[in-house]
Amino acid sequence: MHTHMASNTGQMGFLPSGGAIFCTIPDILYLPELIFGGLVLSLVASTYILPYNPQAYVISVAIFCFIVTFLWLMVFACGSHRNKSSWAGADVAYHGFAALLYLSASVLLAWITITFGNSDLNGTLIYQLDVAAVVFSFLNTLLYVIHTIFSAIRWKSF
Template sequence: MTTNTGQMGSLPRGGAIFCTIPDILYLPELVFGGLVLSLVGSTSIEPNNPQAYVISVAIFCFIMTFFWLLIFACGSHRNRSFWASADVAYHGFAALLYLSASVLLAFITILISIQYGNNLLTYKQDVAAVVFSFFTTLLYVIHTIFSAIRWKSF
């Protein structure tokens, strides 16, 4: 019996990860996480600016999501129940990290717009980074929900 989250009681391997609902979100997570990283990295970071936390979260999540994608693509996951629960745990943790980074980035963007009102390019980059950061958070939350549905099927 198959469901919209893949085959019941199995985790996808190889190219099948691009056909199941939670796993197809790896690529948009990488793309939009990379956009957040490049947009925040292209603005000036002051010593007391918490945007370094946002960059750290973006780098951590980008590397771990790519690593997670490779694990599933290579079929290295043998113990199905462990990997299904680890998938839920990682994506839930990544969603929490991105949510905290998104809120902090939005707050800093508001403060920068008040303090440096004449630098319109930096403000536009920060606003775009905030939008992409919240969208990446949404992708991780959706991935967590569908991974939890898959985990419950074991």
């Protein structure tokens, strides 16, 4: 049995489980990551996806990160990680990888929006959806970066 309490930052060699994941940093970021990821996916999927357009990559990143983040949330919520340092290290690795994926997708999405935003192919509504997707994509990148940093701090405390 673990004898010390989790701090707000989830440090001190403690990986929360159950409802405690919604009370500690970085684990509290799972929900916004899922919400913003779902918004990116929905917004990009509701626009034109041209064959030569890298928006398919953006959708793939959004789907991958949404599914894996949800599964990661379930592992922590169910307590399957058993408070081990290897899970803390894997948490850092996954969120760092997700941050890099989202950064690359965000840059591509911003490029697409700038390049195709004023063309006759896209109307004003499509342009606005793309701009919103870019904003949420960069916000999700930031969330994953913050999650990575605080996960690394927690991992070092093991």
